[in-house]
Structure formats: C-alpha cells, structure tokens
Amino acid sequence: xxxxxxxxxxxxxxxxxxxxxxxxxxxxxxxxxxxxxxxxxxxxxxxxxxxxxxxxxxxxxxxxxxxxxxxxxxxxxxxxxxxxxxxxxxxxxxxxxxxxxxxxxxxxxxxxxxxxxxxxxxxxxxxxxxxxxxxxxxxxxxxxxxxxxxxxxxxxxxxxxxxxxxxxxxxxxxxxxxxxxxxxxxxxxxxxxxxxxxxxxxxxxxxxxxxxxxxxxxxxxxxxxxxxxxxxxxxxxxxxxxxxxxxxxxxxxxxxxxxxxxxxxxxxxxxxxxxxxxxxxxxxxxxxxxxxxxxxxxxxxxxxxxxxxxxxxxxxxxxxxxxxxxxxxxxxxxxxxxxxxxxxxxxxxxxxxxxxxxxxxxxxxxxxxxxxxxxxxxxxxxxxxxxxxxxxxxxxxxxxxxxxxxxxxxxxxxxxxxxxxxxxxxxxxxxxxxxxxxxxxxxxxxxxxxxxxx
Amino acid sequence: xxxxxxxxxxxxxxxxxxxxxxxxxxxxxxxxxxxxxxxxxxxxxxxxxxxxxxxxxxxxxxxxxxxxxxxxxxxxxxxxxxxxxxxxxxxxxxxxxxxxxxxxxxxxxxxxxxxxxxxxxxxxxxxxxxxxxxxxxxxxxxxxxxxxxxxxxxxxxxxxxxxxxxxxxxxxxxxxxxxxxxxxxxxxxxxxxxxxxxxxxxxxxxxxxxxxxxxxxxxxxxxxxxxxxxxxxxxxxxxxxxxxxxxxxxxxxxxxxxxxxxxx
Numbered sequence: 255x256x257x258x259x260x261x262x263x264x265x266x267x268x269x270x271x272x273x274x275x276x277x278x279x280x281x282x283x284x285x286x287x288x289x290x291x292x293x294x295x296x297x298x299x300x301x302x303x304x305x306x307x308x309x310x311x312x313x314x315x316x317x318x319x320x321x322x323x324x325x326x327x328x329x330x331x332x333x334x335x336x337x338x339x340x341x342x343x344x345x346x347x348x349x350x351x352x353x354x355x356x357x358x359x360x361x362x363x364x365x366x367x368x369x370x371x372x373x374x375x376x377x378x379x380x381x382x383x384x385x386x387x388x389x390x391x392x393x394x395x396x397x398x399x400x401x402x403x404x405x406x407x408x409x410x411x412x413x414x415x416x417x418x419x420x421x422x423x424x425x426x427x428x429x430x431x432x433x434x435x436x437x438x439x440x441x442x443x444x445x446x447x448x449x450x451x452x453x454x455x456x457x458x459x460x461x462x463x464x465x466x467x468x469x470x471x472x473x474x475x476x477x478x479x480x481x482x483x484x485x486x487x488x489x490x491x492x493x494x495x496x497x498x499x500x501x502x503x504x505x506x507x508x509x510x511x512x513x514x515x516x517x518x519x520x521x522x523x524x525x526x527x528x529x530x531x532x533x534x535x536x537x538x539x540x541x542x543x544x545x546x547x548x549x550x551x552x553x554x555x556x557x558x559x560x561x562x563x564x565x566x567x568x569x570x571x572x573x574x575x576x577x578x579x580x581x582x583x584x585x586x587x588x589x590x591x592x593x594x595x596x597x598x599x600x601x602x603x604x605x606x607x608x609x610x611x612x613x614x615x616x617x618x619x620x621x622x623x624x625x626x627x628x629x630x631x632x633x634x635x636x637x638x639x640x641x642x643x644x645x646x647x648x649x650x651x652x653x654x655x656x657x658x659x660x661x662x663x664x665x666x667x668x669x670x671x672x673x674x675x676x677x678x679x680x681x682x683x684x685x686x687x688x689x690x691x692x693x694x695x696x697x698x699x700x701x702x703x704x705x706x707x708x
Numbered sequence: 709x710x711x712x713x714x715x716x717x718x719x720x721x722x723x724x725x726x727x728x729x730x731x732x733x734x735x736x737x738x739x740x741x742x743x744x745x746x747x748x749x750x751x752x753x754x755x756x757x758x759x760x761x762x763x764x765x766x767x768x769x770x771x772x773x774x775x776x777x778x779x780x781x782x783x784x785x786x787x788x789x790x791x792x793x794x795x796x797x798x799x800x801x802x803x804x805x806x807x808x809x810x811x812x813x814x815x816x817x818x819x820x821x822x823x824x825x826x827x828x829x830x831x832x833x834x835x836x837x838x839x840x841x842x843x844x845x846x847x848x849x850x851x852x853x854x855x856x857x858x859x860x861x862x863x864x865x866x867x868x869x870x871x872x873x874x875x876x877x878x879x880x881x882x883x884x885x886x887x888x889x890x891x892x893x894x895x896x897x898x899x900x901x902x903x904x905x906x907x908x909x910x911x912x913x914x915x916x917x918x919x920x921x922x923x924x925x926x927x928x929x930x931x932x933x934x935x936x937x938x939x940x941x942x943x944x945x946x947x948x949x950x951x952x953x954x955x956x957x958x959x960x961x962x963x964x965x966x967x968x969x970x971x972x
Contacts, residue, residue: 641776646813649773650827650879651801660826664817664862671817 264290264408264439268318277376277410279386286396286406293400305583305615306525306554311497316439316469318408319354328360338461339430340489343677346425347372349413351442353435356411361427368421375412375443385416390445393475393503401499405441405471412443415456419449419479426455426485426675431470433462433496439469442500446475448482448510455485455675460520464493470521474502478510480534485513487678492520494549501527508534508563515673516572518545518553519685529558532566532597542669543572543603544682546689547580547612557586559599561624567598573669574605575662575686576612577693585617588630595626605636606665608658608693655694662690725804725886726750727772727918731783734771741767743943744783751886751918754932756954758923759940760962765922766810768940769891772920773797773807787887802831806885808876810892815863820875821845823863824882831883848881852908870901877908887918894928906931926958941966 269287272278295311296303325331331350339348349359349372356374365372371382378386396406413429431442444458462468470492478484484504492498498521504512518524530539545553559568574582584603605614616634639661647657666686673679727749734742741764749755759765771778772785774797785793792800815823825841828834836844845859854874864872873893880888890909894902910932913919921934929951937953938945941962946969947953957965 640813643813643815645775645797646809647815647823647827648797649801649807649809650823650883651798651831652826653798653830654796656826656830657798660818660823661815664815667817667862 263314264318264404269407272408272410275410277379278406279379279383279390282391282396283407286391286403289397289403290400290407293403296399296401302556305585306523306552313404313439313469315437315467317435317437318439319410320435320438321410322352322355322357324355325350325358328358331358335430335432338432339428340459340461340681343675344425345428346370346423347427349374349427349429351411351413351429351431351440353433353438354410354440356413359413362425365423369418370421370423371414371416372427373414375414375445376410378414378445382414382416385447386414386445389447389475389477391475393477393505394473394501398501401471402473402501405443405473408439409441409443412441412445415444415446415454417448417452417454417482420451422452423454426457428457428459431458431460433465433468433470433492436466436468439471442470442472444474446484446486447477448479448484450479451481452479453483455487457487457489457675457678459489459491460498461491462493462496462520465495468492468496470496470498470500472498472500474500476502476504476512478504478506478512478537480508480510482507482510484511485515485675487515487675488517488526489678489681490516490518490520490524490526492524494520494522496521498524498526500525501529503529504531504539506530506532506534506537506539506566509536510534511538513540513542515542515544515678516555517682518543518555519689521551523552525554525556527556527558529560530568531558531560531562532568533562535563535565537563537566539566539568540672541568541570541572542672543570543574544666544669545572545574545582546686547574547576547578547582548689548692549578549580551578551580553580553582555582555584557584557601558589559587559601560589560591561594561597561599562591564593564595565597566594568600569598570601571669571672572603573666574614575608575665575689576605576614577608577689579609579611581612582614583617584615584634585619586632587619587621588632589621590624590628590630592623592625594624594628597624597628597630599628599630601632603634604665606662607636607638608662655697659687659690659694662686724751725788725918726786727805727887727920728786729772729783732768732771732785733780733782734767735779735781736767736777740781741943742771745943745945747920747938747945749887749918749920752915753936754913754919754921754934755936755938756921756923756929756934757938757940758926758954758957761924763940764943765924765940766891769807769810769889769920769922772889773805774800798830801827801883801885802833804831804886806880806883806888808873808880808888808890808893810895812864812872812876814865816865818863820859820861820863820878824859824879827879828882831885845882848878851911852878852881853904854878869896870898870904873897873901873905874908877905877912881908881912884916886916887920889920889922891922892924893921894923894925902927903931926954929954939965
C-alpha cells in the first residue's frame with residue numbers, strides 16, 4: 255500500500271531527499287538536523303524524562319517516510335480511512351494524513367470565501383510563507399529536545415489553519431492522521447493561527463490499527479490572537495505498538511480563550527506535553543484530559559499553565575483510569591510570573607486504579623513568582639475505587655461489576671460534563687463503556703480460572 | 709440439595725418474610741462489638757432499636773447488610789429462611805433487604821435517577837425503560853415531597869443532611885424491600901427535615917414492609933410508633949418491650965436503665 259522509500263534512516267541522504275521535496279521554509283530542516291545530530295537522547299536523570307526512559311529507543315529502526323497518493327477530494331480517499339475518522343458531526347472541513355502524506359484537505363466553500371485557510375503544512379510553506387513566519391516552530395522550537403529537532407528536520411505533511419480577524423468558523427475542522435505502514439516514523443504537525451476576534455474548533459485525531467512498531471512524533475502549535483476563542487481537541491487512538499511523543503503549546507493573547515481536551519486511549523507508550531502560555535492580560539485557558547490505560551500501556555502527561563499576563567485564568571482537570579498493568583504519570587506546573595497580577599489558576603489530576611498492578615503517580619507543582627494576590631490551587635489523587643462507595647451501591651442490589659462501572663463512569667462525568675462537542679462526548683462515553691465491559695469480563699474470566707484452580 | 713433450596717425459597721416468598729437473627733457475634737478490627745444478638749423482624753412489623761452511642765447499633769446494621777470488614781464470629785442471620793451471612797450486599801438487597809445509611813456516600817457523576825434505575829433493575833430483575841422508570845419515580849417523589857431538581861443531581865454530592873436522608877427514604881420507596889434497616893435516619897436533621905423524613909417513612913410502613921428503626925433519640929418515635937422496642941447496650945439487647953419502654957427510657961435515661969439492670 256505504502257510506496258517504498260529509497261533511503262532509510264534519519265541521515266543526510268534522507269534530509270537531502272526532503273530538501274528536494276520541499277515542505278519547510280529555507281534553512282529549517284538543515285538547522286533542525288544539526289540540532290538532532292548534536293543533541294543526546296533525553297535522559298531519565300532529568301526531571302522531565304524521569305518516568306519515560308527512551309535511551310534504548312532505536313530511532314534507526316524506523317522508516318523516515320511512506321508517501322501515499324494525493325486524493326482530489328474525499329471520494330478519492332480509501333473507505334477504511336474515512337471509517338477511521340470516526341463519527342463525524344457537522345464539519346467545516348476535514349483533512350486526512352495517510353502515513354507521511356496529507357492526502358486531502360477539504361474546506362467548506364463558505365469558510366473559504368470568508369478567507370479561512372485549511373491546507374497541508376507542506377503546501378502552506380509555498381502558498382502562505384508570511385503566515386508561517388514567526389509561528390512555525392516558534393511555539394515549539396526544534397531545539398527543545400532531540401525529538402522536536404528530529405521533527406523539524408524530517409516532517410512531511412501536517413495541517414495548517416488560519417482564521418482571519420473576526421471570522422467565526424461555524425463547525426469544527428478535523429484532521430485525521432492515519433498510519434498503517436509498520437515500522438514508520440510519522441511527524442504529525444498542527445499549526446493553528448487565530449487572528450483577533452476569530453473563533454474555531456479544531457479536532458486532531460490519531461488512528462491506526464495495532465502494529466508491530468510505529469513512532470509518532472507530533473507537534474501542535476496554537477496561536478490565539480487577541481479576543482479570539484479556540485477549542486482544541488486531541489484524540490489519541492493509536493493502535494498498540496505505537497510510541498507517541500507529542501508537544502502541544504498554545505500562545506494565548508489578550509482576552510483570548512483556549513479550551514483544550516486531550517484524550518489518550520491508544521498507543522503502547524504515549525508521552526504528551528501540553529502547555530499554555532497566557533501572554534496577554536485577561537486571557538484564559540481550560541485544559542481537560544481523559545485517559546484510560548490497559549495491559550501495559552504507559553502514559554506520561556506533562557502540563558504547564560504559564561501566566562505572564564495579568565487577570566489571566568487557567569483551569570486544568572485531568573482524569574484517568576487504569577486497568578491491567580497500565581502506568582500513568584501526571585506532572586503539572588503552574589507558573590505565575592512576576593508582574594502577573596490577580597491571576598486564577600487551578601490544577602487537578604485524579605487517577606482511579608482498577609487493578610492492583612496498575613500504577614499512577616501524580617506530581618502537581620506551583621511556582622508563584624508574583625507577589626500580587628493570586629488564587630491558586632491544586633489537587634491530586636491516586637487510588638482504587640472507594641470501598642465505601644462500592645458498598646453503598648451494592649447495598650442497593652447492584653452487583654460488583656455494575657457498581658464499578660457506575661463509579662468509573664461517574665468519575666469521568668466531571669470532565670465529560672465540560673466537553674461541549676456532542677459527538678466527541680458521545681465517542682468518549684462509548685470508549686469508556688467498552689473499556690469497562692472488557693475489564694468486567696476479564697475480571698470474571700480471571701475469577702473463573704481461579705475458581706477452577708481451587 | 710441446590711434444588712431443595714430453590715423450592716424452599718419459592719415457598720418462603722409467598723409467606724411473610726422475616727429477618728431472624730440468633731446468637732449473633734461480630735468483630736470489627738479484632739474487637740468484639742456484637743456479643744450475642746437475638747432478634748426477629750417480620751414483614752409488617754416496626755421494631756425500634758435504641759441505645760447509647762457505641763452500643764453496637766450501627767455495627768449490627770452493617771453486619772446485617774454484609775459490609776466488608778465486619779467479621780462474624782458466631783450465630784446466624786436468616787432472611788426468608790435462608791442463611792444470608794455468606795452473601796454479598798447486592799445479593800441481600802436482591803432478596804429484599806434494605807439499609808438506609810447513617811452516612812450516605814456520595815457517588816460523583818452518577819445522577820440519583822440513573823442510580824435508582826440501575827438499582828431498580830437489579831432488585832426487580834427487570835429492564836425498565838428510562839421513561840417508565842421516570843413515571844414510577846415521580847409517583848414516589850410526589851408521595852414523599854421530593855423536588856425534581858434533587859433526582860437530577862449527582863447522588864448525595866453537595867446534599868444537605870436533610871437531602872441525604874430524604875434520598876435514602878426515596879430509595880426505600882422505589883426499591884420496595886420487605887425488610888428495611890434504618891440506621892439513625894433521624895441523626896443530623898433539624899426539626900423540619902426530621903418531620904419530613906419521618907412522615908415519609910410513616911407513609912411507607914404497612915403490611916408489606918418490616919422496619920428495624922435504629923435510633924439514639926426518642927424524637928423519631930414522636931412520628932413513628934413501633935410495635936416493639938429493644939434497648940441495646942455493650943453489644944447486647946438488654947431489654948425488649950412495647951411502646952411504653954420508650955417512655956420509660958425517656959424518664960430514666962440510658963444510665964438509669966443500665967443501673968436498674970445492673971442492680972436487677
């Protein structure tokens with residue numbers, strides 16, 4: 255299915271091939287490649303990488319690209335890809351990246367007429383160089399880590415959105431990244447630019463079948479201009495075998511509002527950094543997170559709520575459930591900079607453990623450098639389903655598995671209540687229900703085996 | 709053997725259900741709290757179990773419902789003639805036993821109506837539709853004076869003391885058990901809430917419901933007249949009698965009764 259690439263490895267030959275192909279502003283790939291070669295793999299001796307040790311992660315075992323043919327429109331897209339895009343409500347646009355190629359980007363003509371740009375990042379480099387300037391790799395610089403440098407050097411595809419001042423995009427735009435080529439490294443990149451007073455909802459969805467090994471090295475850069483409103487949703491539904499490293503950073507200007515939702519159900523290992531920097535006065539940020547781990551999945555979530563502007567507010571709520579031997583780490587930091595007056599910041603992470611072998615760590619942190627009255631709070635918890643709650647529910651005749659299902663569904667409800675997109679909420683509810691059904695049936699069969707052994 | 713039990717169970721269902729407790733001893737965290745309890749509560753009867761704090765009343769309630777961590781060391785509990793001591797709480801509830809909690813637990817994210825519908829389906833072995841259930845629930849709410857807003861909220865989350873107890877009585881009304889243990893349903897209530905909750909319970913009492921009303925105070929008995937009163941002290945029932953025992957207790961207090969019994 256995927257075209258065979260002539261070069262393998264992340265070396266100069268591949269870099270030269272990509273330079274001929276284009277898709278990045280002058281000098282970006284070369285500079286990033288130098289950084290990539292110079293930087294070491296992140297060490298677990300640093301606080302940032304303490305919980306995810308990738309020293310033995312062999313980058314040379316991945317293919318740098320698998321190009322797919324472009325599609326004129328959605329009719330030219332393979333049905334399994336459209337199916338993977340999931341239930342799609344009303345959309346103002348849909349883009350599909352298949353392996354290394356953004357094969358199609360469809361934008362509603364009405365939105366196009368109002369000046370909205372929705373295109374592959376490869377194309378935007380030639381069609382909208384002015385809009386990329388000071389933005390591409392500026393929220394997440396390539397020099398950040400060896401992985402972001404690698405991303406800068408070898409990225410293909412990606413999605414670019416630009417909404418002109420004052421334009422409200424009526425329905426969400428959605429980008430699907432679909433991978434079905436084993437041993438591939440992909441570099442999903444989403445760059446969203448909202449000019450003053452505009453508004454947009456954007457959904458990124460990462461999907462694959464279960465694979466041997468795939469490396470997803472993703473970057474999301476969000477620029478919310480003054481008074482703009484952005485909702486950003488990332489649905490990480492990779493199959494098993496995928497290692498997903500993502501860095502998402504939002505720049506929030508004066509009176510702008512960015513509300514994000516990070517969902518992690520898939521991948522074998524997923525490390526997601528989500529950061530919001532509230533630059534202008536009066537900006538606000540909401541960051542929601544939902545994760546449900548099973549078997550030996552490893553989730554490492556890191557967040558930063560950085561308050562630079564005065565009267566800025568941020569609220570983070572990440573909730574996760576873990577079964578099997580799944581492992582989750584949440585580490586978050588709230589920073590109130592010197593000179594940022596009257597800020598509000600909250601940070602909450604709660605984990606529910608459905609098996610004795612599941613493990614979670616939660617590390618919230620506040621860094622208050624401002625001496626002006628601020629309201630700051632954080633809370634974290636890790637634990638099994640509360641025994642008293644279970645007994646209360648069971649005393650009403652509800653059997654254990656059903657009681658557990660009620661508690662966990664209710665646990666996520668607090669986040670789901672804040673998810674306004676109906677189809678996203680519906681799909682989350684369905685996935686959570688499926689996970690809980692599997693958990694219940696595994697528990698039953700496990701018990702059956704035990705009973706048999708006795 | 710199994711078959712015989714099924715037959716016996718089906719026979720019992722047509723008879724008056726009874727909760728028969730005999731020689732019951734139980735430990736919590738290694739400490740013996742119940743030191744031999746004998747008590748029979750039949751459908752249609754109202755028993756008040758009174759006693760000072762720490763006498764073991766709530767322990768008895770929890771043991772009867774099968775709360776984990778309460779270790780039964782002797783005696784048995786029959787319900788509908790079946791020994792239920794080895795059964796889980798959900799099985800006991802499905803057989804027709806109910807416990808109104810002294811401290812009802814919050815269930816974040818689960819609305820009262822959804823919770824009650826799951827419970828209803830479990831105890832009635834039905835799959836009632838959301839709409840049909842709403843209608844049933846509405847009847848009980850009207851009877852008990854429960855507002856619509858309450859059942860749409862998450863179970864006990866942010867509820868006042870009165871709302872929590874009202875919610876327990878609503879669950880009792882909807883689930884229609886044969887025997888209900890009400891564990892200090894009057895505690896933590898102001899006088900208006902007490903009246904509302906007690907009136908609700910009063911309406912549910914009838915030939916189909918047997919009640920074990922656990923209370924520390926006499927005040928609940930201003931609204932509900934029990935057929936039998938038992939006084940519990942130090943893990944034993946020390947005195948049983950008719951409604952007059954409550955008045956006697958009020959005059960003498962638990963200390964007075966203790967002295968009298970000690971002397972006698």
